[in-house]
Amino acid sequence: MGKRVNIPAGDxxxxxxxxxxxxQVADDNPPLLGRRVVVYGGGDTALDAARTARRLGATDAVIVYRRNQEHMPAHGEELEQALGEGVTMRWLSTINQVDVGTIVLEKMRLNAEGFPEATGEYEEIGADSVVLALGQDTDLSLLTTAHDIHVSDGVVEVESDLxxxxxxxxxxxxAVPAExxxxxxxxxxxxxxxxxDAFVRGVSPATPVKHDVAAFENLNTWYYSDAERTQRPELERxxxxxxxxxxxxxxxxRNxxxxxxxxxxxxxxxxxxxxFGVCPDNAVLKLGQSGKYEIDLDFCKGCGICVHECPCGAIEMIPERI
Ligand SMILES: Cc1cc2nc3c(=O)[nH]c(=O)nc-3n(C[C@H](O)[C@H](O)[C@H](O)COP(=O)(O)OP(=O)(O)OC[C@H]3O[C@@H](n4cnc5c(N)ncnc54)[C@H](O)[C@@H]3O)c2cc1C
Ligand code: SF4
Ligand code: SF4
Structure with a gap:
């Protein structure tokens, strides 16, 4: 459900x-928008709406967003695609008033925390329709009788296992608090x-261990073949x-x-x-496909060869506590 906002507007x-x-467009029942369409918002939905308006024949599809590109939540490549299709941006602007054929924009500036603040500077632009893309509310009507499920700020509260x-x-x-x-x-x-799965089997949920991100210097890039990235084919603009x-x-x-x-x-x-192959002391034990490997610390002499030879930086040496 699209969020609404109260903008002073003529009847x-x-x-x-x-x-x-x-x-409506997906149902093959597009509304009449006119030639000049203003979309209000800064997410992927705003870009989808503006690009759709262009395809329906809008000569001007303008996105009004109150912050700048750096703060825009939409994906960068979506913005790039939209600009390439003729969508234009009004950064640091908010809609102050909507009337028939025109809207009034107010210029904004960002404060030190990156929040937009009003400047009191106004500008009028032509617009036949305004599409609000200010985020969506989750439809939680299914839960109206589920009193034991806690909802806060329009989303469902969950534990770490969801x-x-x-x-x-x-x-x-x-439906939950997340991106x-x-x-x-x-x-x-x-x-x-x-x-x-854990709940049905009556066991506590296993949290997979998250290891540190392997830095580039921990990888042995020579191990991998040098291969160009496959470009996905794109429809001409x-x-x-x-x-x-x-x-x-x-x-x-195949690709x-x-x-x-x-x-x-x-x-x-x-x-x-x-x-497994390089360890001079046969200290690396193979546990079978799912169990992977274990280091037998009674045999390992800590030479570090396995760490050095692992292509993907999956082995870490930790100094022994004495
Ligand atoms: C216009 C738009 C553009 C977006 N663009 C992007 C993008 O470019 N990239 C990106 O990563 N994300 C994008 N998103 C966000 C992304 O689509 C959502 O974050 C994602 O789909 C959420 O997945 P979900 O499974 O929680 O909900 P949904 O995908 O909404 O799935 C919920 C499903 O439950 C069904 N349902 C609802 N109520 C009931 C019921 N009572 N009984 C049975 N079924 C029910 C619904 O019909 C729906 O199929 C976009 C969203 C919108 C609206
Ligand atoms: S540190 Fe040396 S001895 Fe220990 S498992 Fe690795 S290769 Fe084998
Ligand atoms: S990826 Fe690293 S840890 Fe895994 S088998 Fe290969 S060398 Fe050993």
Whole structure:
């Protein structure tokens, strides 16, 4: 559900919210926006709305955002794509008033904490419609009778395994306090699945150990083949003007597999067996595919060869406590 904000507006001013607008377009029932469309917001939804308006025939698709590019929550490549398609930006601006055919913008400045502050400087620009893309509220109507599930600030409270205060009920993605992106939602799905598995088996959820990020100097880059990154095919800009064809195409199965093989697995053992092979004292024990390896400390003399030879920096030497 798109968030609304109270902007002083004349009776016939055309204001709609971005999620409804995008739904209508997806349902093949686009609303009439006119030639000059102003989108208010700074996230991916604002960019989607402006790019969609361009495809529907808007000559001006202007995004009004109260902060600057550095503070914009939208993904950088989405902004780049939008600008390439003729969307324009009004940084450091807020909408003060909407009337038929015009809107009044107020210029903003950022304070030391990066928050926008009003300047009292106004400007009028032409606009046939205003699309509000000010974020979304999660639809929690499903929970109206679930009194044991705690909701705060419009999202569901969860433990670290994503279980809600209702026993055996888990939540994730946009429904919980977190960054609202597709990757976070997918990650939550995986985490919640682990939590559900532990709950059903009656054991405490295992938290996978997070190790430090392997620095570049810990990698042995010679181990990996030198391979150019596969570029995903992109639809030419001129062919995007009046249709909703896919803009950035996916990879073929062959290329996707190739890309996956370019992963250097930084800090994560990928069972190359190097340590097992190079240890002069046979101190590296193979535990089978899932168990990976263990160092038999009764045999290890601490020469560090395995650390040196591990391609991905997965082994760390810790000084012995005496
Ligand atoms: C316009 C727009 C553009 C975005 N662009 C990006 C982007 O470029 N990159 C990015 O990373 N993120 C983007 N996001 C955010 C991203 O889409 C969300 O963060 C992500 O989809 C959240 O996943 P989710 O599984 O929590 O919820 P959703 O993807 O919303 O999935 C919830 C599902 O539950 C279903 N549902 C709801 N109620 C019920 C019910 N009572 N019974 C059964 N099913 C129900 C819904 O129909 C829906 O299918 C965008 C969001 C919007 C709105
Ligand atoms: S530090 Fe040396 S002895 Fe110990 S496991 Fe590594 S290679 Fe083997
Ligand atoms: S720890 Fe390193 S060297 Fe040993 S098997 Fe894993 S990736 Fe290979």
């Amino acid at each position: 016939s001013a055309r204001i709609l919210d971005a999620v409804t607008f995008l739904h 279980m809600t205060s209702g026993r055996g009920i888990f939540a994730g993605g946009d 609202r992106t597709a990757t976070v939602a997918v990650g939550h799905g995986k985490k919640a699945a682990r939590g559900i 001129v062919r995007r003007q009046d249709n909703f064809e896919e803009v950035v195409m996916g990879l073929t199965e 996707a597999l190739f890309e996956a093989r370019r992963c250097m697995s930084c800090g994560n053992c990928f069972e190359c067996d190097n340590c």
